[in-house]
């Protein structure tokens with residue numbers, strides 16, 4: 193199977209976790225990958241893993257919340273591949289705090305990390321996509337768009353939840369603005385996923401909390417990174433050709 197044969201796809205935050213899983217999946221489906229991350233060595237390692245599996249990938253390092261850096265990186269990607277067919281805005285995360293303790297600095301950091309990155313990277317791919325009347329943008333939202341019981345009980349995450357709801361508004365707007373140019377825009381909203389980074393936190397929450405992930409997820413298990421990558425691949429492929437403006441929950445029923 194090569195559902196993305198010869199499509200050029202950018203994955204941001206591809207050094208680890210879901211970004212790495214998405215890169216491996218899209219690479220296995222024939223996409224020619226541009227992988228971005230702040231962690232130079234680790235993103236190069238993801239590119240090496242894609243190539244070892246028979247795919248094509250080039251890695252670049254930089255901060256995708258910085259406007260000049262994004263202009264530079266996307267210029268290099270265009271120079272290398274000539275076009276971009278798929279953009280996966282995967283970079284995101286948070287520094288969690290209860291709402292009554294949250295500093296303006298942490299609030300701004302989280303908004304910048306999740307929303308400014310998606311905005312800058314999307315804007316950077318649009319001239320080429322609009323000229324060719326073809327393109328596909330996929331953003332990572334989260335079950336946090338509805339608030340997350342276990343995070344609220346534990347650390348709090350008001351800025352993060354706000355951002356992930358904001359991603360839904362972002363792709364809803366994009367679908368109206370970009371459909372005339374043949375460009376689709378969707379999001380995937382993962383539930384709790386057992387990435388190397390997050391699995392230990394979820395395990396400790398099972399012990400400590402009244403509302404741990406296991407009680408709040410109907411399927412009573414964590415998701416696996418490949419289950420998110422499969423959903424991103426579906427949205428990146430022609431199998432979803434009549435789907436735009438949708439945030440797809442991949443969250444075990446949460």
Ligand SMILES: NC(=O)c1ccc[n+]([C@@H]2O[C@H](COP(=O)([O-])OP(=O)(O)OC[C@H]3O[C@@H](n4cnc5c(N)ncnc54)[C@H](O)[C@@H]3O)[C@@H](O)[C@H]2O)c1
Nearest residue numbers: 205207208209210229230255256283284285332334382385
């Ligand atoms: N893992 C989960 O359970 C889960 C659940 C719901 C949503 N998500 C979302 O999925 C996405 C990926 O999650 P993850 O758990 O794999 O995250 P992660 O923190 O493990 O990985 C994020 C990657 O992005 C990179 N990065 C961070 N800031 C960057 C920047 N400014 N510029 C370039 N690269 C940067 C990091 O170096 C890292 O490699 C995020 O948007 C996250 O909010 C994750």
